[in-house]
Amino acid sequence: MFEVIFLQFLNGLDKGGAYALIALGLTLVFGTLGVVNFAHGALFMLGAFCAVLFRQLITFETVTIDPTKLSPWGAPLEVRAPLVQTWFGDFGAVLVNYSVPFSILLTIPVMLVIGIALERGIIKHFYKRPHAEQILVTFGLAIVAQEIIKSFFGPNPIPQPMPEGLRGAADIGAWLGMQANVITYPIWRLVYFLFAGVIIGGVFAFLQFTTFGLVVRAGMADRETVGLLGINIDRRFTIMFGLAAVVAGMAGVMYTPLLPPNYHIGMDFLVLSFVVVVVGGMGSLPGAVAAGFLLGILQSFASMTQIKAIVPGIDQIIIYLVAVVILLVRPRGLFGRRGVMEA
């Protein structure tokens, strides 16, 4: 029994990690700019498609016809050589194999530019407008992003292979000194969980231990006073929006081997991430992270066959159910500060 529970706990971690990363970005944007960003899921999706694009770029092949070799049917054989491999040799092969993690290098600048452009171009005009209008404009932006991706990459999911060395399952039970082959867990999910942990830790460290982070935190607490001290707080908040976009994008990149991305993957995650933010408490960064993992794990437990036998369909609605209960019983969420969006 303990093994079963432990396994379900592990199963919730990777999804929880994705929820936590998206919710973290949402909360950063809400805490700094006060904007309810319905386009955040689209940023997750754009990140995932950065990985797709990167892979398409590096697997670009040259096809030469080799007349000396013949196929079994007697036709000249086509020789396909990925350009990267002809240029870089063995390193090229590694690059193709580890395309998903390497595409983070592409994702970071792309998402940073998209995020900053979005904030400067459109969202900055909406600070003073009601939340309903912020929701509407970001919702419109999300549709636009989604449709652009759909028109370039098509409506079908595009599977991304896991790196060769990270396929298969890890025998976690044996590592912890338990019986072998009882608790096995796909390695990539473990990687995703660790990755989420590193990113979350990085964001917190950045906010906690750098001067920039100090100023941003001060701005979150009292924007006007920080502005009066002669600090250009708007520019820092813009950068924070870019950072949130990067976090969402990286979360999307690393999730591609687990779930082949299609154009509406962002919206699927967005609805859940909003629920996560609300459960954690609007504007609370630790709340977003904790609620993300909590809901991921809860969802994993709810999809156990034993539990589904008692309450059919619970795995489909558990997250929403928790959100409804939390909103009604404790409106500011698990970790929310008093007075922040407590209406």
Add this chain to the structure above:
Amino acid sequence: MLAMSRNDLLLFLGFTIAVLAMPIWLQPFGAAYPDLLQRFTIYAILAVGFNILFGLTGYLSFGHAAFFGVGSYAAVWSFKLLSMDAIPAMAFAIVVSGIFALLIGYVSLRRSGIYFSILTLAFAQMSYNLAYSVLTPITNGETGLQLDLADPRYLDRAFSAAPAGLPSPTLLGAPLTGYAGFYFCAGFLIIAFFIAQRITGSPFGMMLKGIKSNQTRMNYTGFNTKPYTLAAFVISGMYAGLAGALLAITDPLAGAERMQWTASGEVVLMTILGGAGTLVGPVIGAWLIKYFENIFSAINDSILTRFFAFLPEGADHVAVTIASKFVGEGWFLTLGLVFVLIVVFLPGGIMEGVRRIVGLFNRSGKTPRHTPAQVQPAE
């Protein structure tokens, strides 16, 4: 009921004539065929109902499609169990969606602002997920609920023997296909519009507008605002149920995708595009979106090539390639862009645009009758 002001009466009469004459004045636009006209009226009812909630009280529901879907399911079940007549189907749909809205509204309205939006979204997603999974016996899951030869139809069977083949919905024995179906829906749109107009002008409507501009002050004045918002929520849910039932009457089939949050988003788009808080705006928004959805989705590359044929060689290829991203499959891209532009530049929708243009011409003459609805909440 007859105590309408002259302006209201003119608006109502004008609207009635416009709706009834749709098969005529839509002829030049190539949209005057019953199937599309039925959709025009049905989505207009949905948008008018949504506007009673969002336009008057300011509560932005992101889960309105749930009521639409429930209405469809209820109507199809009435077809299956009771009778192929449209009236019991609609009555059943309105009652069921009203009860559903009462339950969801009672819970969701305990919060306001973004929390309300998220709560309604959560409830709608829950209904959608359940309709797809556990509730398959009721909703028939992915296939969608359809009529079946083995349906009992107790009321019909009490009067007549089972006909051969699948029956289609009727109104007191008369078939509801083609233009008959359109005029049936149009009649309900006119009634729905009339009720919405009466609500807007009534003390109840004033109360709702008061809630929109400053709920706190309403509470301080001694009003309990909760019953009013709940009533608005239920009324607008019933409108959605009626629209869903009409959709099921014109095409007896109900699927879960009608409840998905993209469908809810579409209603929001219609209302905002036309102009939230106005009477005619949501109707215009619904018509425009459904019209352009129909037109744009039908355009393909060969039509575009003919359209851009006047351009020099090469340039027309570029134009076709760019334009083809925005039509056909890409219609939603156009919709999203238009929507963003509307929210950024014209938050009041098309009706505000009209008002601004009228204001330009009126500047020299007498002062405009409508004072701008700028409400400055006193802090």
